[in-house]
Amino acid sequence: MKKKDVVIIGGGVIGTSIAYELTKRGKSVALVEKDTIGAHASSAAGGMLGAQVEFAEPGPLFDLSLRSRLMFPDLQKELYAASGIDIQLKTPGMLRVAFTEEEKSTLMKQAEWQTAMGLPATWLDTKEVRRMEPAVTDGIVGALFLTEDTQVSAPDLTKAFAVAAAKHGAAITENCEAIEFYRQGEQMTGIETTAGKLEADEYVIAGGAWSGKIMKQLGHSLPIFPVKGEAFSVLSIPHPIEKTIYSHGCYIVPKSGDRLLVGASVKDCGFDARLTIDGLQQLMAKAVRLLPVIKDCPLEKTWASLRPQTADGLPYFGRLSAYNNVSIAAGHFRNGILLSPITGQLIAQLLSGEATAEALEPFTDIRHSIPVSQ
């Protein structure tokens, strides 16, 4: 293959978003994916764009999440025009319920600092919640109503990024693993894949939970590791809920086709992504407690996948400090779908010599990269 401007390793929502943004800027791109596009976390996700619900305090990742959430309405139109795929952006909002007074007071604090920043976050008592969503249990003490926290179909978003990137000229190769990396000093000169050698001016590691392994192959230790999430979906009666219902350890997201998606366990089991009875049983019990009608719904499917987590909870993006032509975009843990548009935009801006819309310092590898002792 002819030398490209950029080679991307990993075809999840992060790698495909970067490919899309780069090709929009006229860059020639090759993307390699060891399995199939979206085969792992990116298709397992609930698709929540939970910029407000996911954060107990403000910080640089919160700011980035808000900016990324704002990008979705335009992105939906853009991706539909370029790929013909509807990412199914749904905007009825989210209810973060509390079962105890203690949870309520934590959520009230969250509402306080978010409303002080001008964001909508309203506390509703049990009656008000049930007026809005009558199927939710009356065993709650209330809920925080977050009108701006929305959702998309995660598998469709990933596919749409990939199809749109390919339409703009990206060469996407599935079942193609990057297995070896060639370097001369601070310059990466090529990668060996299971389908042959690739060369580019710039390289991007977007290998999700496997990014730490790739970094080791490059001779550096970066704390990115897998955290398993189990989930299931049911077929429901039409519209038992309109909003996403989110509680401690369980959320229920209404999807097209009268389906409810229920997620997700959080387990540290290395690269073992198998479902367990224990994980499913606990999740099902939490779902029934939250939305009793779910008990009689036929089970549609079950699945599990690996979220890419980091030691300090912040993703990595930006150029790797040990190279002058290798960047990373990995470690988005529970929020990779939400953060995918802004990540694609920032990496594409960086590699196109544009000013990045956000400061990347808090997210670069400077904070952790350690050479692996031989």
Ligand SMILES: Cc1cc2nc3c(=O)[nH]c(=O)nc-3n(C[C@H](O)[C@H](O)[C@H](O)COP(=O)(O)OP(=O)(O)OC[C@H]3O[C@@H](n4cnc5c(N)ncnc54)[C@H](O)[C@@H]3O)c2cc1C
């Ligand atoms: C059950 C569950 C629910 C979730 N719910 C949400 C949610 O509601 N909202 C949200 O924002 N986020 C959610 N997430 C998190 C989100 O799914 C992830 O943060 C996101 O998908 C990470 O994307 P990624 O592209 O970095 O990783 P991945 O999707 O894992 O993609 C990385 C890809 O790189 C490939 N790869 C690795 N090594 C190589 C190599 N050497 N050569 C070639 N290819 C390679 C892998 O095969 C993989 O396909 C959820 C995750 C799980 C598991």
